[in-house]
Amino acid sequence: MDSRTLLALALLGLVCSSEGAKILGILPTAGKSHYIIGAAYMKTLAEAGHEVTVISPFPLKNPPKNYRDIELTGMLEAAASQDEDMFKYKGSGFGSFAIMLMALYGMFPEVVCKFVLQHPNVVELLKSDEKFDLVIAETFLTESLYGFAQHFDAPLITYSTFGNSMWTNDLVGTPAPPSHVAHFLLSFADQMSFWERLGNVVATVVDRLAFELYYLPVQKQMYKEGFPNAKISFEEQMQNVSLVFLNQHFSVSSPRPYAPNMIEVGGIQVEKPKALPEDLQKYLDEAEHGVIYFCMGSNLKSKFFPEEKRNAFLKVFSTLKERVLWKFEDETLPNQPGNVKIQAWMPQNDILAHPKVKLFITHGGLLGTSESLTHGKPMVGIPIFGDQMMNVEKGVRAGYSYLLDYDDITEESVSKAINTVLGNPSYTKTAQLISQRFRDRPLTAQQTAVYWVDYVIRHGGAPHLRSPAMDLSLLQYKLLDVYVVLKYGRGGGIVLNFKEHLGCKEVFRIEPSEETVDKTECLACEMRFDTEKVLLLVVYNPPGRQRWAQILATARPFLCVMNGDLFMTPKKGP
The missing domain is CATH 3.40.50.2000 (Glycogen Phosphorylase B;)
Incomplete structure (x- = not known):
């Protein structure tokens, strides 16, 4: 053991x-x-x-x-x-982000x-x-x-x-630095270019504003109505x-x-594979060249595929030697090839666990992704909305997924996507490697x-x-108050605001001499914390250790010194 x-x-x-x-x-x-x-x-x-x-x-x-x-x-x-047709929420780039944000917060x-x-x-x-x-x-x-x-x-x-x-x-209180944590409605991975990081920051700010100013007040009102005698x-x-x-x-x-x-x-929903229904078990077992499993999830329904996109899949499927299991919500599928079997519902996890399944065509939802990776199956992803774009993009960068853009679904693009994954063993090998990591807990x-x-x-x-x-407030959490003081504290207006904000009794400055910027420059103020007086001294361009000793010697017993030279612009001159 x-x-x-x-x-x-x-x-x-x-x-x-x-x-x-x-x-x-x-x-x-x-x-x-x-x-x-x-x-x-x-x-x-x-x-x-x-x-x-x-x-x-x-x-x-x-x-x-x-x-x-x-x-x-x-x-x-x-x-x-x-509206059952969720394909209408498909957008591209920030268009998709805006569509989803409006749909989620409004609906x-x-x-x-x-x-x-x-x-x-x-x-x-x-x-x-x-x-x-x-x-x-x-x-x-x-x-x-x-x-x-x-x-x-x-x-x-x-x-x-x-x-x-x-x-x-x-x-x-979990931090999410936008430098490497992408917004879940964007398709960015953890290693972002400058423009992606810029877009990520913009999306994060827009989402924050919509969330705080529009969405949360609605939820707050429903909280009051649903719990009129709330304790908190x-x-x-x-x-x-x-x-x-x-x-x-x-x-x-x-x-x-x-x-x-x-x-x-x-993967909490992933259970041990169960026995398949007899018809599906027979269909999979007898697939000499393997099986492709096609499912767009429970919210997206394949029956709402536009006719030209549906026919593009059917034409490609008819040329394959593999069998195809397609979760399709109608009882009939026009132009259905002989190697395609449709059902309105299928036991997805049990199907993906079958050794004859070679490829999973998916919308990129996290349920299907985690089940597919549990069993080491490569994917062709057709993301539509939500976190699907991010999930598929991560798979593309890792090497176990191929992105098939919904707006570019044609017979040629479908054929290229399927044959690329089936014809390149690296997709399966990578999926199996990720599967080992995913299950190693x-x-x-x-x-x-x-x-x-x-x-x-x-x-x-x-x-x-x-x-x-x-x-902490947002101001405190982001240290905005500290940055403002350190960067702009030498300006009279800012100093007065700083004084009023902290309850300072005295504010004075020690200016540098004209001949050099190496002299001490600081902002100092006396304030009261509880019953104690404290001298706050913000020192810019600090001089040598000897001058520090003189400054400290003249300060009061309770002293807080903040070195502000790192926030200053570089000195000019040679």
């Missing part, structure tokens, strides 16, 4: 020895892919002995005894009333959060005397629903169905998230800074999630994991 197995058994023993808790899961979105991730958490926790209650539009057909559904009846119909609050908070089954739960030890909620434009935590006086854990974003980072404010609830789970892993995404209460559990994603859920419960919400950054 190796060391990793022993560690897993020890941690599982710790998990199983803890008393089962009552956990409320908020899985509010009508997208099946989002539900699959949330359900993976809740089913795993139920198997670990916890008593779970799940609010979602997808009740389990055969739930275990300790798993209770509160069904959001009517949500699927309400979501279906929106979701009404369709999801208000529907949940006003649903009779949810209202009944809120009026009940039930108690919960923990609330788990999806972080996908659902901030008003975090109020369930304060209502039941329970710690809050949130989870992201994709990777980290501003929505998750803000909850726990909307802002306070946003600041009281115990832990965030991310559906990503550094082997596929990129190393980046995380707060200690932001945990990667990429001390605990499975499910075991990791159970451990951290129990950790939060055992430690009363684990407040010791909370980052001090959560208590």
Whole structure:
């Protein structure tokens, strides 16, 4: 028995020895892919002995005894009333970014959060005397629903169905330097050119402004309406998230800074392969030259492909020796070749695990990507919106994916994409290499999630994991006040503002002499912290050690000295 197995058994023993808790899961979105991730958490926790209650539009057909559904009846119909053709959200570059930002911030609050908070089954739960030890909620434009935590006086854990974003980072104080952490709606990787970094900064600022000025006020209003007797404010609830789970892993995404209460559990929905239905098993087993699996996910539907794009795929498929399994939502497919089999639903993970599958044609969603990489299958990616562009671009740069632009789908481009991946063994070899890294963990994603859920419960919400950054304003966090003082503190107007801001009693300057800039120049002020007077001395172009001694000797006992010479412009002259 190796060391990793022993560690897993020890941690599982710790998990199983803890008393089962009552956990409320908020899985509010009508997208099946989002539900699959949330359900993976809740089913795993139920198997670990916890008593779970799940609010979602997808009740389990055969739930275990300790798993209770509160069904959001009517949500699927309400979501279906929106435009089903998600291909219309396809854009390019910043056009795609703008389209998605408007769609997300404009659509979701009404369709999801208000529907949940006003649903009779949810209202009944809120009026009940039930108690919960923990609330788990999806972080996908659902901030008003975090109020369930304060209502039941329970710690809050949130989870992201994709990777980290501003929505998750803000909850726990995780930094996201735009120099190497790309916005999730852009296709940039971690190593960006100057123009990509510039675009990333612009996108981040635009998103921040839209989020703070337009979107959050809507969520705040729904929080007030849904929880009129809330114990804490909307802002306070946003600041009281115990832990965030991310559906990503550094082997596929990129190393980046995380707060200690932001945990990667990429691939948590990936289960051990199950037996395939008899017809699919036979179809795959008898494929002499292998199988191509084609699926655009649960939100994008292949039946909405424009006719010319659909026919481009069919013409190419008809020339291949491989068989094709296509998740296609209509019962019939005009001009369907003999080597193509269609079904409205297919067990994706079980299919990708089959050794005869040679290629996965996908939209680039993180569910399909993680399942494909788990089983070491290369991909042709057709990203449409959201994080799909980034996921596919990462695969292209790593060498296990080929990008097929939706706007450029023709018979020639489809043929080139498929034959490039099938004809170049490096794609499969790279996918298998990444698969080894993705699966190489001390605990499975499910075991990791159970451990951290129990950790939060055992430690009363684990407040010791909370980052001090959560208590800083944007001005303080970015050190903007410090930079302003150090760079512009010599100007009279700025000095007066600085004096007023800090409550200074005296402000004076020591100017350099005209013959040299090597003399001391500083801004000094006396202020009061609590009951003590402190002399703050900002020194520019500091002289030698002897002059420092003279300055310090004339200062008061309580002295703060900040060396500001690094913020000055270089001296002129030879």
